[in-house]
Amino acid sequence: MSQSVAIVTGASQGIGQSTAVRLARDFDSVALVARNRANLERTATAVNAAGAESLVIDVDLADPAAARTVVDTTLTTFGRIDALLNIAGAVPQVDLFDMSDEQWDHGLALKLHGARRLTVAAWPALKEAKGSVVLISGNTAVLPKAPYAAVGTINAAIVALAKAFADRGITDGVQVNSVLPGPVMTGRRRSQLESWAPLHDMTVEEATAKFPQEAGIARYGEPDEIANLMAFLVSPTARWMTGSALRMDGGEVKSV
Template sequence: MPNKERIAIVTGASRGIGRATAIRLARDFAAVALVARDSVSLASAADAVNAAGARSLTLTRELRNADTARQVIEATRDRFGRIDALINIAGAVPQTDLFAMSDEEWADGFSLKFHAARRLTLAAWETLARTGGSVIFMSGTSALTPKASLAAVGTINAAISALAKAFAERGVGDGVQVNAVLPGPVMTDRRRAMLARYGEAKGLSLDAAIDAFAAETRIARYGTPEDIAELIAFAVSPVARWMTGVTLRMDGGEIKSL
């Protein structure tokens, strides 16, 4: 539901789900602040946001740095005067076996995905409380099915889901809506790289690996970044306002449990 006064921040906005989400929100929001490290890809995403009907602000930042959250929130507020939605998407986590993960890799995974989202949400909270805004945390179905081969991904996503629940409880009193999104197998560049490694281990071409993984997980098709972007757009729309503290799973039927 369009409301052309609202302002959104999307992290990880230069590619994949983050880019698709920034472009989708441009239809409903007056402006979108796009945050990522790759300035070239970020500028391209911002052009697409402008073409979709919203103003844009590009913030090329390293979210691992503790002071970045304050910088992002202040820059957005200074430019647009308000913040109505914070979409925490940034955070590629090492896809490494449990017994191969170093302390440094564990710390880096939490720093980029968990702590960056936590800091941004804390920094934006006062402004979001004034506007009755929304926060989205990006988790994943690996939070529900952790595997030794992808130990950090499942562990950090589970922590993100729990963090979203904690913020949602505070948000009930403060007027801030908070939810987590759990995508299943979405075909991004990162997913293609993972499937290439999967294929190499099984002696398969990339196309064969894509088909084999889909059959193994029993999904009809892979998701697209645009699928998840539509879910996020719904979650931060006025019609979904009463929905808070939930984990929204969109996975093509990958997870078979209740």
């Protein structure tokens, strides 16, 4: 793919960072979006080393003005947008009866509305390029549980939103899909385990083994595995796939 440009949100760490570096093999330029500039600069170094030009855009996508900033900056720098990967948006894992309105609102503002605004803002450029969009959800969208109520609710909304964008994309020539990862061993998850383990009289190693066993899976996923799926979805090979919600969760979801 020549003279191609991808935008990756949440690119400062975890799945977003891995996806940005993976896309550097397929795209000429990758715009990196997140709040933490220092971490974005590290991602940019890896993207450049992998062969693509990088652009760092440090904004908070919960801010309604951020989407326009991302799109305008990318178009001013690179002149086009071929792919948009909406990966930003950690949602607090708080019990249904304990989560505050502020926590709900922040999760919605960043993950749902941040992705919605950015996709809308980028749509004219994506339409011109006949580009692709991926929105990251999570398998909690189909595994709603009280301890993860906000995560599941917002992830389900992301899947529905992607379906709606995909419907419009059939007319406009823009491909849209969503990805539902299961438990992935990111830096954030590792920190959670390190905090959780001593509270339950476990070593970090014991805590790390506990959840996959309870979830009925062999192991945690790795960010690079999700990144490879993302790269496939925005490649020419997957072009006829649109409106799909793809689970990659090690078999945690047992339903058909």
